Amino acid sequence: MAERGLTDSAIELQDVVKEYVSHGEVVQAVKGVTLAVGEGEFFSLLGPSGCGKTTTMRMIAGFEEPSKGVVRLRGEDVTNVPPNKRDVNMVFQSYALFPHMSVWDNVAFGLKQRRTPQEEIRRRVGEMLEIVDLTGREKRRPRELSGGQQQRVALARALVNRPRALLLDEPLGALDLKLRQAMQLELKRIQREVGITFVYVTHDQNEALTMSDRIAVMKDGLVEQLAGPREIYESPATTFVAGFIGTSNLMAGTATAGVLRIGEGRVLVPQHDGEVSVTVRPEKIILSVDEPDGDLSVVPGTVAEVVYLGTYNSYTVSLADGAEITVFQQNAHDSTITAERGDSVWLSWQAQHSYVMGS
């Protein structure tokens, strides 16, 4: 393994800004991102398209130079170092395999460029192809492989160089759902096996939640929240994060003495007064015909839509103030309720499942 750097962070971005001039106007794609990716971490940059996540990654790779700020790899300032001199490798969105080379030559490319001895190239490429399960396909051309196989070649081509960090730009975007889910687990396995830091760019929240140790949710060139998947899901820092991660139900209004009234209902918002917004995950809400007892948030509503989704039903419930709340109910055989469109129902959940943001 390569020698350890000065800090614990594999990658550090400090106040990184990227500006473009487009039609005579300065556009900030990244408006000041500061983050540190730990050694061996699976780190995701998550956000909608145009949020600056890809630009951020390209600045780590060296394809874009930051307008301001510093990029460090293991403590070493690489802000103005070209990509071919940076010890990170990238897996491109469309794989960008060399179409005129065999699988073997694709994977061996980086090692050859670094003038690695023949014998070592043979050994390392062979080992890597085994890890990604492509042994026996060395002589194939990329176009003779399936999407999933091409994906694994791209991964092997980057990983064989044992980079300090691997950057992945929406690498599963081109695969169908089933393959994508299989590759998510595969990626995670490979990452554990090789122990290399992964920086993963995606707009797919499920992907990010499944694989990441930590996630930076980005919006408009800024990091909205940087935390582990559970924290991001359970306690989103902003309304945007709440809305972007998973299905989220938003209720807003004016609270008095820790209670937000919606129609005949009450939402418990302890220690809040004035303007508040409350988010609740759909799977935390219980649907019932009668008003439930206990120290719960309780809101009445009308079923506007029922969607049967196999393992669970998804109900859309309209509240008195017009808000629409999504509720997931497991299709267990002891299901508490089967509500139809137009039925009046009660929604209830424990106070701890409300995520409250004051104004």
Next chain:
Amino acid sequence: MRRLTPYLLALPSWMWLAIFLVVPLAAMASVSLQTGNVIDGFVMTFSFSNYGDAISAYGTQFARSLLYGGLATAAMLVIGYPVAYWIAFKGGSRKSMYLFLLLLPFFVSFVLRTISWGFLLSDDGILFGTLKGWGLLPPDFHVLATAFAVVAGLTYNWLPFMILPIYVSLERVDPRVVEAAQDLYATRSAAFRKVVLPLSLPGVFAGVLMTFVPATADPINAQVLGGTGNTMIGNIIQTEYLVNNDYPTASALSFTLMAVLLVGIFIYARVLGTENVLEAAAR
């Protein structure tokens, strides 16, 4: 009926090929083996010696044509590749305008353009006359009627046919593939040599084919720019047909030229036109 439709649709082109390619070729093949003259008529005598005679008489011009054609093709490659590269990778939103500029000369007849070059390059013309007047060139300096003028003319006339196919192949190179090479520690020049160049070889291959064949067979440039000492095989064929009315010799020369070019192309394609070359270039 429906099954026949594609064949029926292809029929006009087959007819065209039959009438305007196969028939004349067959006629020419027959004429090349005849003897006689215009006044008394030509008779089929299966005189294969026509070929031997024609080649031994005009071997020099044959060799010169292949040399000039080859030099012009090499010059076009050296000039054309960077142009194609620049348009493909740096052309941005103006790509189509640059391509249009490239094709603009075709709106003027090929012969007229060559004659204009004759004016431009003439010994006391607008360019050299002026330079000589200023004393910047010796009074006996000339370009017209030299091998250089002919090769330059050929290069000028077919350059777009070299640039366009190379442009097309470069245009298809995914810029991310080049980035991938750089990401894998390749310098800019290594990324070009290992990735861009091999991927553009099919275009180079097509460009060379599309320029070498017509440049080698062309009579106009040698006639207008070459003077008497730089006659190419195209001029000979033309003279034999139109001036000497020696149809058998002209036909035999045409066939020989065609055969030489076809064999050359075949060898070229076998050596260069396969994926092995791409792979070799990638190593």
